[in-house]
Amino acid sequence: MKRILIAECKQEVSTFNPNGSDYEDFGVRFGNELIEYHRTVRNEIGGALTVFDARNDIELVPTYSAFFITSGGTLKASAWERISQEFLESIRNAASQGPLDGVYFCMHGAMASDSEWDPEGYLLQESRKILGEEIPIVISLDLHGIPSDRMFAHSDAIVVYHTYPHVDFFQTGERAATLLLRIFSENVRPVTAKVAIPALVRGDELITETGLFGRCIAKSQRIEKSAKGLSAGMFIGNPFTDVPELRTTSFVVTDGEEDQAVASALEIAREFWEYHEQMQVPLVSLDSMVARMMERERTNRAGTVALVDAADATSSGASGDSNAILKSLLRAGYRGRTLLPIVDAPAVQAAFAAGIGATIRVLLGGTLDPIRFEPIEVVAKVRMLSDGTFRSESFGELWRSGLTAVLELGTYTIVAGSRGVNHYDRSYYYANGQNPKAFDAVIVKSPHCQHHMYAEWCDEMILVDAPGSSSANLKSLGHSRCPRPIFPLDADVPFAPRVQIFRRDRTNR
Numbered sequence: 001m002k003r004i005l006i007a008e009c010k011q012e013v014s015t016f017n018p019n020g021s022d023y024e025d026f027g028v029r030f031g032n033e034l035i036e037y038h039r040t041v042r043n044e045i046g047g048a049l050t051v052f053d054a055r056n057d058i059e060l061v062p063t064y065s066a067f068f069i070t071s072g073g074t075l076k077a078s079a080w081e082r083i084s085q086e087f088l089e090s091i092r093n094a095a096s097q098g099p100l101d102g103v104y105f106c107m108h109g110a111m112a113s114d115s116e117w118d119p120e121g122y123l124l125q126e127s128r129k130i131l132g133e134e135i136p137i138v139i140s141l142d143l144h145g146i147p148s149d150r151m152f153a154h155s156d157a158i159v160v161y162h163t164y165p166h167v168d169f170f171q172t173g174e175r176a177a178t179l180l181l182r183i184f185s186e187n188v189r190p191v192t193a194k195v196a197i198p199a200l201v202r203g204d205e206l207i208t209e210t211g212l213f214g215r216c217i218a219k220s221q222r223i224e225k226s227a228k229g230l231s232a233g234m235f236i237g238n239p240f241t242d243v244p245e246l247r248t249t250s251f252v253v254t255d256g257e258e259d260q261a262v263a264s265a266l267e268i269a270r271e272f273w274e275y276h277e278q279m280q281v282p283l284v285s286l287d288s289m290v291a292r293m294m295e296r297e298r299t300n301r302a303g304t305v306a307l308v309d310a311a312d313a314t315s316s317g318a319s320g321d322s323n324a325i326l327k328s329l330l331r332a333g334y335r336g337r338t339l340l341p342i343v344d345a346p347a348v349q350a351a352f353a354a355g356i357g358a359t360i361r362v363l364l365g366g367t368l369d370p371i372r373f374e375p376i377e378v379v380a381k382v383r384m385l386s387d388g389t390f391r392s393e394s395f396g397e398l399w400r401s402g403l404t405a406v407l408e409l410g411t412y413t414i415v416a417g418s419r420g421v422n423h424y425d426r427s428y429y430y431a432n433g434q435n436p437k438a439f440d441a442v443i444v445k446s447p448h449c450q451h452h453m454y455a456e457w458c459d460e461m462i463l464v465d466a467p468g469s470s471s472a473n474l475k476s477l478g479h480s481r482c483p484r485p486i487f488p489l490d491a492d493v494p495f496a497p498r499v500q501i502f503r504r505d506r507t508n509r
Helices: 032-038 044-053 077-096 119-131 149-153 169-185 213-224 258-274 286-298 324-332 345-354 427-431
Strands: 002-010 026-030 058-068 072-075 102-107 137-141 157-160 190-197 229-235 248-255 305-308 338-343 359-364 376-386 389-391 398-400 404-409 412-417 441-444 460-465 499-503
Touching (some): 002 032, 002 044, 002 077, 002 119, 026 077, 032 044, 032 058, 044 058, 044 102, 044 169, 058 077, 072 077, 077 119, 102 119, 119 137, 149 499, 157 169, 157 190, 157 229, 157 248, 169 229, 190 258, 213 229, 213 258, 229 258, 248 258, 258 499, 286 324, 286 460, 324 338, 324 376, 324 412, 324 441, 338 427, 345 359, 345 376, 345 404, 389 427
Parallel strands (some): 002 102, 102 137, 305 441, 338 412, 338 441
Antiparallel strands (some): 026 058, 190 248, 229 248, 359 376, 376 404, 389 398, 404 412
16 A cells, blocks of 8 residues: 655735734644545545545545635744644654655645745755655645745645636646656656746736636646646746745656756746736726716616725735725715625624624724724624635635624625635625625625636626735835846846756755
């Protein structure tokens, strides 16, 4: 029997979010709990399990999972210390119970702590000290990850998502598991070529199905499926995780063919650079957004408008407590039926204290990021209360927004949670009895959703230039740690491609 260790540590943060994330912001599972949960959802480990389950000579060794409930601010040092200790102790325990033949680590790549800017790299480095250099380790990462040199140096191969919006969690896990099995069953010898690209990008051209970025991904997929290809892809990084190795990265892993890996990684990087300037978001100011909504109201124009507030995207690490669009619409006197989410634990507590049907006067917004958002006083009716536990529409994952209240403020319906959850689908609204199609305007706190979630049926999508710690207006954020110069933070950024090689014998250059 081949014994395969499985572990997970995933979080995406915005270092510009002043509200740090904590241990309680993770779903933590030990041992078989990891397997039992992931058999119920279509994510990376779920995909890997289908590959391992198809073999009768595999013994799974599940160890530890710390999976972020939603993205957030920089992980507090105390939380990171606890998570890292639990993770590594689980690896030690597994290693002490018998020889291991392979390791699959499921990670994100855009984690950051007050005391460690490269948590995934640290965990891989320390795991190597426990497990030794010979055992093959394959890791899967989000394409918004920031792959550090340590991540490449201490893993045999990296596998990355190929889609944005992300719809290939499950397939990524299948690819990672298949590659791991090939390493110790077919004796393939991974060699990785990596090219760092000085760019931070956003916008519709990153949608792999329709945008220019899809060309790089299609090329990566062809390389990965070639005779000697093992893995290939691109990391566009999370522009809101301001860490020393933040940038865009192309990489190719081949079976011993260094020249092919180098040529292919350079080819992907150069093609990306040709059109990187087109990967920015044309944003609409708050005033212009209000003017457009007031004109729609004046002319009785039918249909739902999605007001995309990606600057407060909890899936990108923002706080979720922005009231900027709400405040602008209220100030202008907009009367269309409007649906919006917000994170505001004190308002929720007031709603629970008053009960369903009660009218309450509360301050709304700015509870987590008071630097950017000033609370506004509202009088609202409590329409619904819940414990905030539900399954996601996209992948069936268990999400928890904490105690949650639906508040009605005239024609405005506000779904207020005690903690942030992802908004890249409509789960949060549906779970709280709200159908976005029934509204004139719906605020979407996500930069992109699968097409059918909103774009397919909305009459209009307005990308709003609101304040927030995940704003596509990158120059407004104040990067201080990432390499400079870098596009679009600096003008006339040069690109002289340099290839780094990582291989099984740990000889890097």
